[in-house]
Amino acid sequence: MKTxxxxxxxxxxxxxxxxxxxxxxxxxIGSFLTVTGPASFLGDPExxxxxxxxxxxxxxxxxxxxxxxxxxxxTGGKAQDAVSFVKRLIQSDKVDxxxxxxxxxxxxxxxxxxxxxxxxxxxxxGAVEIIEPxxxxxxxxxxxDRMAAAKIFEDIRKRGFTKVALxxxxxxxxxxxxxxxxxxxxxxGMTLVADESYGNKDTDMTTQLTKxxxxxxxxxxxxxxxxxxxxxxxxxxxxxxxxxxxxSHGVASKTFIDLAGDAAEGVRLPAAALVVAEQLPDTDPxxxxxxxxxxxxxxxHGPVSTFxxxxxxxxxxxxxxxERAGGVDRAKVRDExxxxxxxxxxxxxxxxxxxxxxxLNAAAFKLVEVQKGAWKIxx
Amino acid sequence: MPEQLFQFxxxxxxxxxxxxxxxxxxxxxxxxxxxxNFAQGxxxxxxxxxxxxxxxxxLPLPLAAILATLATVGVGLLLERFAIxxxxxxxxxxxxxxxxxxxxFLRGIAMLLWGKDFHSLPPFTGDAPIQLGGATVLPQSLxxxxxxxxxxxxxxxxxxxxxxxxxxxxxxxxxxxxxxxxINVRMxxxxxxxxxxxxxxxxxILIAPITFSSYEAGVMLGLKGFSAAIVGGIGNxxxxxxxxxxxxxxxxxxxxxxSSGYKDAIAFLFVLMVLFFEPTGLFGHKAAERV
Numbered sequence: 001m002k003t004x005x006x007x008x009x010x011x012x013x014x015x016x017x018x019x020x021x022x023x024x025x026x027x028x029i030g031s032f033l034t035v036t037g038p039a040s041f042l043g044d045p046e047x048x049x050x051x052x053x054x055x056x057x058x059x060x061x062x063x064x065x066x067x068x069x070x071x072x073x074x075t076g077g078k079a080q081d082a083v084s085f086v087k088r089l090i091q092s093d094k095v096d097x098x099x100x101x102x103x104x105x106x107x108x109x110x111x112x113x114x115x116x117x118x119x120x121x122x123x124x125x126g127a128v129e130i131i132e133p134x135x136x137x138x139x140x141x142x143x144x145d146r147m148a149a150a151k152i153f154e155d156i157r158k159r160g161f162t163k164v165a166l167x168x169x170x171x172x173x174x175x176x177x178x179x180x181x182x183x184x185x186x187x188x189g190m191t192l193v194a195d196e197s198y199g200n201k202d203t204d205m206t207t208q209l210t211k212x213x214x215x216x217x218x219x220x221x222x223x224x225x226x227x228x229x230x231x232x233x234x235x236x237x238x239x240x241x242x243x244x245x246x247x248s249h250g251v252a253s254k255t256f257i258d259l260a261g262d263a264a265e266g267v268r269l270p271a272a273a274l275v276v277a278e279q280l281p282d283t284d285p286x287x288x289x290x291x292x293x294x295x296x297x298x299x300x301h302g303p304v305s306t307f308x309x310x311x312x313x314x315x316x317x318x319x320x321x322x323e324r325a326g327g328v329d330r331a332k333v334r335d336e337x338x339x340x341x342x343x344x345x346x347x348x349x350x351x352x353x354x355x356x357x358x359x360l361n362a363a364a365f366k367l368v369e370v371q372k373g374a375w376k377i378x379x
Numbered sequence: 380m381p382e383q384l385f386q387f388x389x390x391x392x393x394x395x396x397x398x399x400x401x402x403x404x405x406x407x408x409x410x411x412x413x414x415x416n417f418a419q420g421x422x423x424x425x426x427x428x429x430x431x432x433x434x435x436x437x438l439p440l441p442l443a444a445i446l447a448t449l450a451t452v453g454v455g456l457l458l459e460r461f462a463i464x465x466x467x468x469x470x471x472x473x474x475x476x477x478x479x480x481x482x483x484f485l486r487g488i489a490m491l492l493w494g495k496d497f498h499s500l501p502p503f504t505g506d507a508p509i510q511l512g513g514a515t516v517l518p519q520s521l522x523x524x525x526x527x528x529x530x531x532x533x534x535x536x537x538x539x540x541x542x543x544x545x546x547x548x549x550x551x552x553x554x555x556x557x558x559x560x561x562i563n564v565r566m567x568x569x570x571x572x573x574x575x576x577x578x579x580x581x582x583x584i585l586i587a588p589i590t591f592s593s594y595e596a597g598v599m600l601g602l603k604g605f606s607a608a609i610v611g612g613i614g615n616x617x618x619x620x621x622x623x624x625x626x627x628x629x630x631x632x633x634x635x636x637x638s639s640g641y642k643d644a645i646a647f648l649f650v651l652m653v654l655f656f657e658p659t660g661l662f663g664h665k666a667a668e669r670v
Contacts, residue, residue, distance in 0.1 A: 031400040038595070062614040130530050170640075191464040196639045203590035206515075207634040207642075227497040227591045239386075239515055244650065257498045259591055262506065332649045 026069035027062075027328055028094030029054070032085045032110075033124075035104035037038070037077035038171075039198065041226065043102040045308030046124055047072060048301050050099065063322055071095055075102075079109035085264065086110040090117050093179040096328035099314040101125050102307075107174040109199060111138055120334045122318055124310040126250075127176040131357040132160055139337055139357045141313040141347055142306075143249060143272065145177040145223070151270035151365045152246045156219055159244070161182045165217030167193035167208055169224040174200070176246055177223035193217050200228050206235045213241050217266070225250040226247055228258035237263035244268070249365070253305040257373055268378070270365040272306040275375050289344050309346030317350065319344060382513035386461020387635035388628060389511060393520035396527045397590065400582035401604025402611065402619030403530060409546045411571030415473050416456065417511040420581055420601020421485040426451045426580025427592035427668045428489055431498045440501070448580040454485070455576025460570050467565070489594035500587035505614045519588045526585055527620060529579065534616040547571060551614070596630065606646075610653050612660025621662065626650070628660070 026203060031050060034043035054070045062068060071093045074087035077156035082101070089095045090113065097120040104127035111130075114137050121138050148298035156164065166184060168178040176365055185192050194215040196208035209232070212220060214215075220243050222232050229251045234246060245267045246254070252271035257264050269308045273280060277290035293312055297304045320343065321336035322328060343350040348364025368375040401423055402576035408416040411655040429447035434440060462477050503522055537544040549557040550567045558564050583592065583600075590596070604619075607626050611618025626646055653661060 036490070036495070041497075062527070198639060199643055200529050203586075204390055204394045204631075207387050207631045208639045210386045210390075211639075215381055230497075230591065238517055240508065255496055259497055261499070329629060347599075 016194060019030070020143045026067040027322060028071060028093065028095040029315070030086075030089035030093060030098045031070060031072045031100035032082050032089065032098070032106065033072065033077050033100050034077040034106065035074040037075075038226065039053060039077045039103050039221060041253075041305075042124075042307045043074070043077075045226075045297075045301070045305050046100075046102060046311035049297065049308040049311040050315055052300060054294065054314060057319065063319055064326070068319075072100075072285065075106050077103060077106070079105045082106035083109050083113065083217065086113050090119055094174050095119070096322075096330070097318055097333055098201075099124075099318055103172055104130065104176055107140075111135060113304045114138060119330055120318070120321075120337055121220040122314040122337070124314055125305070126173055127371070128175065129135065130182065134355060134357055137334060139317075139352070140319065141350075141358070142292070143270075144178045144309045144358065145248070145348060147360070147362055147365060148270045149177065149180040149184045150188075150248045151362065152181075152248075152268075153184055154219060155268065155367055156190065156244075156246070157188055159219075161218040161244070162190055163193045163216060163218045164190045165196070165243075166192060166213055167194075167196040167198065167212065167220065167222050169198055169200040169228050171200050171225060173225050173250055174223050176248075181221060181223065190324055191267045192375065197218075198228060198232075200226060201222070202228065204235065205232050206239055209235050209239055209241060213239060217243060221246045221248075223248045227259060230256055233260040233319075234263045244276060244321065245325060249306070252368075253307075254303045254307075257370055257375075260376075264370045264373075266369065266371075268369045271368050271375065272309060272347050272364065273366050274309045275378050276368055279377050282334060285344055286348065290346055303350055303366070306346070313343075313345035313347050313350070380512075383635065384512040385512055387631045388513040389516050391631030392624060393516060393523065393589075393627070394631060395607075395624035396520070396524045397582070397586045397600070397623075398626050399608040399620040400523065400530070400585065401579065401609035402623045403527075403534060403598050403616055404579040404582065405605055405608040406614055406616045406619045407534065407575040407578060408571050409520045409608070411567055412463075412474070413476065413551050414474045415605065415613070416439050416572075417475065417486060417601065417605075418482040419604060419633055420597030421482045421489075421574065422451055422455060422576045422594060422597075422605075423583035423600050424489060424597030425454060425485065426577075426583035426595065427556045427587035427596065428498065428501065428583075428594070429580070431500050431587065431592065434500065440503070441464030444584045445620050447584060448577050450607070451580035451583075452573045452577045453519065453575075455572040456569055458576075459572035460478045463568065463572065464488075464565060467568075468661025472509045481616025486597065488619035493594060495594060497591045497593045499591045500584065500586075502588040503636075504534070509577070517589065520587075523589070524583050526581070530581075531616055531620050534578075543567075543570070577630060606614055608648050610650055614661070614664040618660055622660070625661075 033047050052302045054068045058067045075082040100120045101123040104125040107123040107125040123140040126142050128146045130140050168174040198205050247269040249270050278288045294304045324336045325332035340352040348360045350359040352359035366377050369378045403421045430443045430449050433443035497507045502519040504518045546562045547567050607623035609623030629644045630646045634642035
């Protein structure tokens with residue numbers, strides 16, 4: 001009798017504990033980023049941001065009482081690794097959704113698996129091809145390269161130039177950006193008089209720029225990432241080419257100004273508002289969000305870049321969608337991500353729809369110019 | 380057009396001299412041990428990154444450069460003592476694989492120490508471009524070119540005129556025989572690693588103001604330097620320099636006259652052709668005849 005009593009007590013306790021554990025089972029968010037390798041300057045702040053905010057959310061009690069567990073793999077920028085990591089995330093880690101994909105290459109490679117398994121996926125890569133045509137389970141948070149090219153062309157048109165020289169790198173971002181420039185140029189009445197390229201690890205582009213100088217161009221557009229655009233900018237100055245220079249949003253970080261030094265003066269580029277947060281008017285609804293993210297990131301990790309901001313946007317959109325869906329049912333979460341309206345992120349105000357899985361408009365980009373070693377809004 | 384062509388050539392020579400400088404380090408260790416040291420690019424990176432860090436800590440540039448070079452020499456000696464020396468009897472291939480491992484290790488350490496960002500070193504004597512006919516060149520490129528020439532002469536004198544240099548060469552040709560005539564082979568090996576680490580560091584510091592540096596910068600520089608060394612005939616310091624300049628000029632002319640998309644392909648096609656018709660490199664035979 002007595003042993004029976006104790007047995008039932010123990011069983012009951014175990015049951016209660018088990019149900020508690022069940023209720024508090026964490027929400028699993030999977031991620032694959034390029035934390036090492038050539039694109040590490042993108043993936044590194046993204047991972048730091050995800051970790052920082054997951055910790056933050058958990059410290060505040062989690063999402064609907066459930067903690068978030070972040071499961072992360074580093075692809076090193078290799079698309080084939082991205083594919084196997086995503087398979088692992090879905091099949092053995094059994095994550096509820098995926099926030100990741102630093103580069104366009106990594107992202108495009110995993111889309112077939114994501115679509116087949118039917119799992120919500122928010123990418124942090126730039127190219128427009130990720131969301132066009134719309135894929136049911138795939139979303140993204142950064143601006144597209146088409147928006148960047150359009151923003152650049154608008155400004156060139158405003159200044160009355162028509163002859164454009166393009167120089168771009170050999171990476172996925174560069175090539176996709178180049179394609180958008182080539183496509184949009186006629187729409188803005190621009191003639192492309194030179195179309196040069198370089199290797200992303202090249203250390204000197206004066207040869208290509210010498211050709212551009214002889215091409216009769218009125219402006220130079222450089223689509224690139226990492227240190228190469230800084231070298232291009234320096235080489236332009238070295239050759240004494242006095243043409244206006246446009247860079248892409250790929251270099252919107254303080255590193256570019258530090259590397260290019262004096263040569264960066266006067267360079268214009270479209271950038272997310274994050275790099276000029278302090279200059280925004282106080283009435284701008286984005287300002288408090290930007291400053292909060294910036295201060296939080298810089299307190300822990302040093303200078304902020306727009307790339308980490310894409311991770312913040314992705315995570316927050318995902319968390320809000322899970323909250324609205326009341327759980328982690330994949331189809332419901334997907335629908336809720338698609339219903340994201342008026343979410344103020346670091347990249348702009350997101351309004352997604354079944355036709356638009358990014359939800360940003362051109363207003364999200366600010367045209368900035370380097371003046372006295374700092375970004376300055378010039379609109 | 381002639382003016383453009385001149386700029387292409389000038390660019391080719393300045394880029395080529397950076398390859399040449401890195402290639403020199405390959406030649407040195409190869410001469411001492413018959414081994415291609417794949418951590419040579421990492422020595423270049425370490426020199427640049429250490430100098431940048433020391434400069435950031437407030438030291439004046441010359442002092443930072445000297446300390447960074449010495450620190451890299453230290454790393455080279457440690458690498459030799461704890462990775463190469465224990466495998467002294469092993470085959471050349473084994474040693475080469477050890478150097479690849481060491482390269483990955485050094486890259487990892489650099490990443491942890493200095494992060495993943497690119498860093499820049501200020502140019503030694505200003506940023507104002509110098510006009511050369513119709514072409515322009517940065518003062519820093521002249522530094523690279525000048526130091527390369529000086530180092531080539533020094534390295535050549537070292538191998539041909541000094542007893543230590545000749546002893547080093549002897550070790551590479553026949554280690555057992557060298558030991559029999561009283562050469563301290565271990566000491567020579569340490570010397571070779573220390574010297575080439577120093578040479579690499581110096582190259583890195585000279586190049587950093589032009590190309591910037593990051594923990595991964597050694598990979599590309601190492602590859603190009605290695606190509607320069609084999610085109611010229613590995614083991615021949617003069618060959619490494621000639622190979623580097625040739626590679627640089629070919630890349631630049633390829634980009635300028637054909638297409639910038641194919642410039643690396645053109646340069647590497649040339650490397651393949653050289654190795655196909657002259658497997659020992661352009662100046663390889665001379666090296667064999669020298670001793």
